Amino acid sequence: MIVVRKLQQHQQLNISYYLFILFIIIQSFVLVSLATPIANNNNYKQQQAVLQKREARDILNENFQIDLLENEIESGEIARLGINKLLLKSESVNQVGNPLYPGEYCEQTTFDFNSTTDCPNDCYSLWGQGSCVNGACNCTYYYTGEDCSVNYNPDSPTWDHMDCNHGGRYCPSIFGVDNLYRQCYCPPGWSGLECNVCESHNACMTTLPNATYETTCDNSAYVNELKYYSCVVTSAQVNEDLNNSTASATLQCGFPTKNYTNGEGVCSMNLYYRIHGSPLYFNCSFTDCTRNIAPGQIQVVTCENSACTPTTYCSGMLALFLEQVKTVAQFSCDQALNCSFYQAEIAAILPNITLGCSAGECNYSPPPIIYPVPIMYTNSLYVYISSGIGLVVFSIILGAVFLIFSFQEKRKQFVEDVHVTCELRFENISCVVSESRLFGPKHKKVILDNVSGVCPPGQLTALMGLSGSGKTSLLDILSGRKNVGDIQGRILVNGMPIGKNFKRISGYVTQEDIMIGTLTCREHLLYTALLKLPENMSKPQKMARVDNVLKELRLDHVADNPIGTPEKRGISGGERRRLSIAAELLVDPSIIFLDEPTSGLDSHSASELINLLKQLAANRDRTIIFSIHQPSAEIFEQFDNLILLHHGNPYYSGKATDSVQFFVNQKIQASKMENVKVHLKNPADYIISVVTDNSTQRLNNHSSSYQYAGSSSHHNRGEDDEIEQEKNVVNLNTIANVQEYATSFWTQFFVICRRSLLNYFRNPFLLRTTYFVHISVGLILGYLFWKLPNNLEPGCQNRFGSMFFMIALLSFGSITSLDLFYNDRIIFIRERANGHYRTSSYFLAKVISDIIPMRVIPPILLGSICYYMIGFRSGILHFIYFLISLVLTSTTASSMCMAISTISPSFGTANMISILMLFVFLLFDGFLLARQSVPGYLSWLVWLSFMSYGLEIPVVNEFNGLWIFYNPPNTQGTWADGLEFLTTIGANPNRLFTD
Template identity: 30%
Template sequence: MAAQVNLDVPTCLVKELGISHDDYPGGYKSDEINNGIFLTWKDLWVTVPEKAMAGVEGRRPILAGVTGYAEPGEVLAIMGPSGCGKSTLLDALAGRLDSSTRQRGDILINGRKQALAFGTSAYVTQDDTLMTTLTVREVVHYSALLQLPDSMSVPDKRKRAEQTIKEMGLQDAVDTRIGGWSVKGLSSGQKRRVSICLEILTRPELLFLDEPTSGLDSAASYHVMSRIIKLARQDKRTVVVSIHQPSGEVFELFHNLCLLSSGKMVYFGSASAANEFFASNGFRCPSMRNPSDHYLRTINKDFDVEIEQGFHSLITATEAIDFLAKLYTSSGANHQVQQRLQQIVGLKNREPLEIMKEKHAGLATQCLVLTRRSFVNMYRDLGYYWLRLAIYIAVCVCVGTIFHNIGYSYSSIQARGSMLMFVAAFLTFMAIGGFPSFVEEMKIFSRERLNGHYGVAPFVVGNTLSSIPYLLLISVVPGIIAYYLVGLQKSFDHFAYFALLLFACMMLVESLMMIVASIVPDFLMGIITGAGLQGMMMLCGGLFRLPNDLPVPFWRYPMYYIAFHKYANEGFYKNEFEGLKFEEGVGCGGMSRSIGGDEILRSVWQVEMGYSKWIDVSILFGMVAFYRIMFFAIIKGVEKIKPMIRRYICKFNRAVHIE
């Protein structure tokens, strides 16, 4: 049976964390805790689909009957080699497994089966997906306005944000931008602490962190983990961390250790007692070696090298894993875990946990905050609209000089049509240039939505409202240059319609690219997909092939009426040609002949004249609304579609790798 080990933090760490030894007991008895969350799991199995022999789909276990617990005021570290199931265990405890997995076993909160709502638990992913154009203060303040309820005043929300920034030691970097490809900003460790800030604004009693030290050096890892330890101690928070290979200093901070390999429990108990467990079973940690390195080297079967057991025998890593897993099930450490589980289950006699601790901000508040945040991001991100504006101006100068003062001769009919066709096709096509920036915003939305900060509707509304001023700008300014250099109809009403129609086309293409981004999150594949869709619409939109010449099946019906270029083209043509007269030449009697714009629309461009140009622009705005609603619906349903795709892929791939 394992000996009892003192769990006190080393003196050098106690001083830095501001914790006295008297305030650092080795554990809690059930009658000593009046608040906090006790999380337990017993005989937990998680399986995923796998193609078995003869094409029959089977199930592969990722977790095989693991048992453990996490207590208030303590940090539980889940460790193991790559593919051992530590992230799967974390996701199972947090309720984030997708529908392709199957879970069996009991996960209890204070001895009860109950769900944890927003504000009671939080999950910090290993990817620091943050808005790179904002400062630390702005990122945390906007998040506080989104997450904290409307019952809190704005000054109180800002006070909470400032307090959280100080808790994570970021007060010296509050006015520093997060930083990205265009601007150097925070270090990796600071970004990780900002990510933690966003999830602890609601003061959650249960905190999950997936690889919080991933990609950090030992110094940054220590500072991040020391802040997490302090959070756990100050407010009796229950903290569960999955971590790959911590340094010796970081390992000393952990209270309990859950060691996994190939989905099996190799050890669970006091982190400081793990050394004795390994040593007593023949795997003594050499002096001057990091204990966590020694454990992972012993139970890593990827290379399956021979490991020294005791002084004379050698066994493979696979044998060592099976050996340690069997010994653990019959060890005193496992017996202590079972006893502690029974004590915690006795807590179910207490009052149930108040799971609805806090509510979100209201829908109107979230829409306004997201609109403002997105507007600021678009203003500071050069690639979102400003680069496109510069390109549009350059292109429109080229168009204006090539078609300068086009006149009203018969030859100007074709020139007018070509110029308007270029505007309807190329300028709207260039709207895909902002796709990479929108994909980054989608990644932030995905993380914040998964963590319960807000829903799909506020994001769609916020993105739509914030983009309107910029789309108007890149429609009007280049439009003025092209319109008046070419010498189109000179009345302001005609130019206003021209700019409005161009704005509708820009907004429609952005809406289309939003749909693409929701399905194809990779920006390179998304640009290719969006370009392909627009190219197909151009071909059948009446630009390169007149409507009556299109093949009737598919291209004329229904693609011609689905393509927005049809309505853009018709709107531009009607706005320009209606009411004009073009000199066709001198007839046999010496009289000049002219042809009316309406006749050109019918006979030359084959435009449908049964409705006005305002119907065309109305149809385009209707398509904008339809695409935005479609984007909303896809986002709502994508969580059900993706697991189906994964299951389909699994039929052709037997090797399933889950971290």
């Protein structure tokens, strides 16, 4: 038995704990998925290098029978090990005199002058100056002499037999200017290994002396048309792999049309053995190149195709490797010309090639301005990390809220409500409100003035009076629903002041039967039961309670009929009124308040309803209190007690049967008894006519007449008083133990969600229309703005215009939330006042069930359809930021309209205010009126306009980093970064995330 009891206790553990654990696990998977791109991004080069190293090892082993081991591959020593083993293998081949390739012989790798061939000084072959062929030196183009040691330029006679003192590197003529200095120095104004890096504007002017534009020398890192780089390899690992020398390199990149994004660029690179050049290892050419300015003002040149060629220095050692160089290459430089080069196949033998460079370019027209790029903009690592941190924080907060509510609800020991017989007594109830005036002080208006009375259980108590007499105000105060104005007096239930739990033992039926018309009568009562009946009641028990109430209110024949909407007729008015009462009877309340239940009903339906209320009061000893305007004689006869009000003053409080005689004694003289008999055909009409007579005196709480009338209502009990007092003591404890809400936060949340979604599915016209409009508009926009070019006009103009249209469409489309939320507001106020649910659970449920299907999914459909059709920037982050901006705009506009509808007295007022505010925000969104031209005293409207932020996000997301061809009429076009366009329209590129 102990084991069984423990198992039962274990099964009764709050399921929310397990749901929270499941939520944490799901979040962990999400974080892992977010961390995967980070790990992939950080380890991409390492993984690629390992793969390429293994491929290189296989090539070496297959072609040269060199045994490179796996651990040598992993240690990162493949370059030096491979080259050294190749050299050892080559030496053994050279000993027998077998050439590796026809006409090529292995060469000495140590830089001394001990000849390894029959040629003198090996023809300086290690410097790339010549090669030994059949015992004679075959010199390269710029060298001559028996051992190829003399630098010679056949194109310039003045360089005849010129000796170079800087590593044997030749000194070519630059732009037709001969080198007159016989020390291999570059001409004045030029520098670099190949003397092609300009140092001054004058040097550039000598190249084109007849240029019509001012020629300038640009020494920045950024390519305009054709940029030259002269670099020193700063990577210790690369220099170590290249026989412990300090290597050097030259690069050049050109974009002839100055279009940096369409893949028209061409680049090349030469890698040399020594810092002064010579010998040349290999040279590479790259095509289909693009240029991008990355965060930190780093220029990144990416080329899709690569091809490399070895020199005689490399001989056959690396030829097979270089044949594999075909894939993407990337060359990047910061503003200080700290550069790096990466190509996957080359990285397999020479990883992490970092360079310290100088650069120069002669510009014959002004280069485009390079605007700052926000570091936050494209830093995917930052985005992943911040998103991960945000998810963790959100998970912790949501989990904490989840557990708090779960533990709180677990501590509540829900028990089924026990019906309590209640007597409601109120004493000296007064209510004064302040009426605002345009001019002058506020005027205080008395709504109720010292009203007292007793409402016994098992009886009908009617609050009667003309319109404006204070009936509804008194009813609201007694039910705990009115808290406006200065309210004085005491309200007691079985002698105990009412508290928060009073709503659990009472019900309130409003004058208007506001319900969700798409639900059936049974569904309406079932959802009410799920919210108001105790948590520990099973669903079959709640459904049985619903069936019993339907039979009790004689609604079982229309149980499965829809309630009805203005567009679709449902049940009758009398049936709707009984359904409203049935919803309150589900919890078997001790006290029921009804505000003019016969209003809007015909005489027959009204009489039936009062008879039904009479039965409900007698069957379960319920205290039923209702307001009524001017009942018929038949209905008046059903009243047990009457409280008569006029202009907030009490005129009678007592038994209804004694009311006529009371006023006869107060007002009518014996000579007028005939007229009295006529009026008594309808006592209610007679009583109302009497109290409207100015000569009739209101009741004084201390007068004998009032005491007499009141005594008949609650003192004629005789011997039952002592029994009732003992019974009330028990009832006081029962009322004190009743909880404020019958269900937990999460139960309320899920019930409201299901009910709202069911309402959408039952009335799908608006949902279908919304989706159809957004899909159609997405297709139309994609067709009209198809594949926009990267130019000023129409590219920039149409890009900006399409974004403006989408923001405006989503903003004004949110007006549809006014009608939905305005009707729901009335239902919320009634159900919240009756204690159906918490405000927090209702709000969260509405966000999930209303905002997501109507304000989140439609803009996602719109943006997803037209984004790539229009030709916006590729890349998943750009696409995600664009969708986020649309969703935020839609939800913000919808939230604003909902807020307006909650404070507006009518739907028309809410509609007018919403449209006016949307037009103001549209005017100050930065498109119709430039931000720079807004007067200072109106600048706050720009900051207040949510459309300004909603438009700035996609504009910055699109134009920041986008190269645009500026092509104004009658002028020479030029390429520039999109930040210039952002500056023109006043958008701030640094506010992408803050917006």
